[in-house]
Amino acid sequence: MTTFASAAHHYAAFRPRYPEEFFTLLADRFGLDGTQTVLDLGCGPGTITIPLASRAGHVYAVDIEPAMINEGRKAAAHHADNITWACADAASLTGMGLPPLHLCTMGKSFQWMNQTQVLADLDTLIRPGGGITLVSTGPRNSTVRPAWLDIIESVCTNVIGPGYRQEHGPVAHPAEGRDDTLRRSPFSRIETARWDQTFTRTLDELIGLQYSFSYSSPAVLGTRQAAFDEHLRRELTLFSPNGTFENTVPIEAVIATRP
Ligand SMILES: C[S@@+](CC[C@H](N)C(=O)[O-])C[C@H]1O[C@@H](n2cnc3c(N)ncnc32)[C@H](O)[C@@H]1O
Numbered sequence: 001m002t003t004f005a006s007a008a009h010h011y012a013a014f015r016p017r018y019p020e021e022f023f024t025l026l027a028d029r030f031g032l033d034g035t036q037t038v039l040d041l042g043c044g045p046g047t048i049t050i051p052l053a054s055r056a057g058h059v060y061a062v063d064i065e066p067a068m069i070n071e072g073r074k075a076a077a078h079h080a081d082n083i084t085w086a087c088a089d090a091a092s093l094t095g096m097g098l099p100p101l102h103l104c105t106m107g108k109s110f111q112w113m114n115q116t117q118v119l120a121d122l123d124t125l126i127r128p129g130g131g132i133t134l135v136s137t138g139p140r141n142s143t144v145r146p147a148w149l150d151i152i153e154s155v156c157t158n159v160i161g162p163g164y165r166q167e168h169g170p171v172a173h174p175a176e177g178r179d180d181t182l183r184r185s186p187f188s189r190i191e192t193a194r195w196d197q198t199f200t201r202t203l204d205e206l207i208g209l210q211y212s213f214s215y216s217s218p219a220v221l222g223t224r225q226a227a228f229d230e231h232l233r234r235e236l237t238l239f240s241p242n243g244t245f246e247n248t249v250p251i252e253a254v255i256a257t258r259p
Contacts, residue, residue, distance in 0.1 A: 001066075002065045003214040004067065005219060006067075007212050007217035008217040009071065010212040011044055011068070014205055015044075015045075016197065019195050019251060021193075022253055023051050025119055026103070027055050029133075029255055030130070031114070032102075032103075034055065035048075035056075036056045037099055038103045039103070039104040039105070039125070039239070040059055041062050041090055041113075042110070046071070046072035046075050046083075049061040053076070054079075056103075059083045061084065061085045062096070066244055069086070072209070090113045091117065099114075102126070102130045103130055106130075107134075107135045107136065108135070108136045110134050110136075111136075120185070122186075128258075130257075131257035132255070132256045133241055134256070136252060137250065138194055142250075143248040143249070143250055148206075149240050151232075151236060152206075153159050156215070156216055158231070159224050159227060159228045159231065160216060160224070168220050188256070189256065190198075192254050193252070195251050198247070199246065200246045201244070201245045202244065203245070206236065
């Protein structure tokens, strides 16, 4: 069981989908025409897997957390039959019996892995002309950070403790940045694309979203969950009595290919 075990259900229910432009970019850049083989590594509940399955021949959806794989299977049940779900650690990538791949996607999962090793292993699995795509929330350049995010931070700090993100976040924090790691890997040619995505959430949706994060999951909160919930509802309702919360989030995709 991992830090995402108790978050998986909330992840499937409350995390946003990636923008359509992201999938169009993947299709254009990797010539996806419904015949390619793709690996979605650290797939969670299928956030990338499921939309990608309609553009690829087969998607291997791999995640270390069984609860995430269960959510993915449930979500895909009425959509796609060209997905193989597997509960496995990225550290054992070369022993999974995967076929040659055209593309490996990693959505907000690369930071949880031994990055150098995963890139070296993918080099043995990805066909010539194929590549990797990482997607995550990017830095806020032009978008404004909503003030209610400070309220959430403050409640998390009060209830869970200072340093709660580091304590319950990704295990490995590489000394170098993501792009430097990619540049010294076999997939050293990198291109970046960005989109702004705007969400309007209700109070219940915003609170559900907090339970999807590893650092404020139900398991981390434990017996403090009721107090956390009550505190957060009170503070957020004072901030926005009409109960709606808007946020514009920058989404960043990095395509990494061999030179
Ligand atoms: C933040 S979630 C991202 C889920 C999904 N890819 C998305 O974009 O929404 C990170 C996922 O990486 C998975 N993960 C973390 N370490 C892993 C590892 N060593 N091998 C496979 N999956 C891993 C977690 O279980 C979790 O489901």
